[in-house]
Amino acid sequence: MGSAVTVDFGDAPDEHEFRLRLRAWLDDHNPGLPASSTDDEYWSGQAAWHQSLFDGGFFGVTWPTAIGGQGLASVYDVIVDEELAAAGAPARPSLGYLVEGILEHADDEVQARFLPGIVNGRDRWCQGFSEPDAGSDLASLRTRADRDGDEYVVTGHKVWTSYSDDAEWCLVLARTDHEAARHKGISAFALPMRQPGVEQRPLPMINGITKEFGEVLFDGARVPAANMIGRPGEGWPLAMTIVSHEREPHELGFAGRYAKQVKDLVAEVRGDPGRFGAEQVRDLAWAIVETEMLRLHVCRRLSDRLDGIVHGPEGSVDKLLMTWTEQAVGHAALSIGGARATGSDDTLMKVYLYSRAQSVMGGTSQIQRNLVASRILHLPAP
């Protein structure tokens, strides 16, 4: 029984060669940054890490060569995540969803102008979707872009805008047609952040980090009409493409971040087991189990894509699994280090607090459950 093509979680020869090359590269290039969730220092070093990983030939490897990728199969991203975690290196920078959205919706000229800089890490981007009154109900957004000659003038307020302090560009959703139905009147732009009409304010998160989260106010900011991503009114489909990619763990490289955190927790407990009780060790065991499950789930999803299965509502399944994994790791961190921490190192408490964002960012868990119920289980509409 069996045939040439059968279940194989192991490396093919080319995959193994790539893994060894990356492992050797990491011996010399691991920047030793803290986990992204815990420290502003990570965010300060992220651009350099992104560029270094790209220059080494290990970032964006699954994207087309025309934009700086290597056209490799998605499994190579899994190998990158596994090796980064094993080496204790920071996870892959998470912006695959942005690339996929622009690849799918922008014309060739716009792609050529923006994508190489995103992929190689030289241009920093943020994503202006959510607004104070448009969260889960994104289509109710009110930021407007009004045509003025060859430009649009943008006015509005974006919030929960990750990386906005560092960004040179914002992929912003704005209403361009005020008569059209609410899903139809939205367009997307690549808007330059460094201009007088843009004000960025950091939003400190509950774990104290200040550099990831922010809000952005547009007051007469200008963007060339040629920077529109997709056609007028194509903003909503583009947003849906992006959020569906954003929901998939391998796009984000988060599986590697969790594995790194679990590795650190295992080392801490193994180093002094007498300090930890049964309940703490059990929380750690669940974090190990969830993290490994997520790695294997990503393997399965990527393999299914080889059949040409496209992105669909399964992204909501992946997002929920990813969320529960991050929060299991967070609970283990809390249990092992968290609230009782003395002295200056409150890293584990920060890991825990940061994990609470995962069930909100990229679409809340409640919204993901709605999507699973309606689009996968085909339950009747509410």
Add this chain to the structure above:
Amino acid sequence: MDVRLSSEQLALRDSVAQVVDRLGPHAVRDLDDAERAARLDAAVAASGWRELRVPVEGRVPLASGVEAAVVAEELGRGMADTPFLGPTLAADLRRSAGAPPAGAAETVALSRSLLAAAVVDGSVPSGTVAVDARGATGALVLVPADGGHALAAVALGPLGVGTDLTRPGAAVDPASVAIPVEGPGVRPLTDDDLDAWTALGLALDCADLVGTMRGAVELAVGYASDRRQFGRPIGSFQAVQHLLADAHVVMEGSRSAARHAAWAVDALSPGEALAAAAVAKAYCARAARTVCETTIQVHGGTGNTWECLAHVFLRRALLSTDVLGGEGANLDRVLAHHGIGGDRGLR
């Protein structure tokens, strides 16, 4: 890496599904239909699925853990009331020990709350149960021997032990005599052999649990779509939708971990295979109980009646969970693999 099932494996899955859909129970009262059960049993016996772990050459089994798991998953989905886990585990123990095939239907005897194969050191441990014992005339046990454990067989008490209505066990009398399994080339089982065998058993449990979850979710979604209250199908209420969505999601996560465990049985070292199986079993066991409890909850009062199939799924999941250990034992195995705590003899 490519973890898709092969076309042969997909065909195997489809043929198991066909048999189960045709001859498996579709209502609780079907479990009492002896004629139907006999036809299912005959079809499974004729299929050769119980011989997947019989050696074809030396100690190489006819099929890998993946094929065995494919069969187990479909049998679990259809609540198949015919043996598979027991005879498959018995065949694998014999293969591993280089023992000749059993002369008659056989299963394995587990002890310590079904945590591990029963070790008969003088007498049979109390509470020893031959699992999935329908039709079996004997069960394999282990006997301490130089270099590990030797295989022996014990006779079975009457059928009917345990909660699973589809896979009854049989008690093993503590006074039973363990008769050594002998033959040319028979050798003691090493700890590595038992790790690999435990990995197979856990992988089959996980596959059965995934199948059980699939069946339970399907049952609950169907009911929620039909049952009306407040003038609407209850499945249109978010409170019900979110329960079912969570059930579907943990089933999908379980499926990914279970597939890896099935692959690991023959592809990785015994220690690595056991670790992979332990990860999957802890995850699947927790998920399956939640999913089956959700199915009961969504069925409301009906779900708490004997006539509703929901408890048949739950009971099957609870036996799969106990066989070779549930959450706690497998979290201990996972930790031991990471150098935390001992393995506490959880082979």
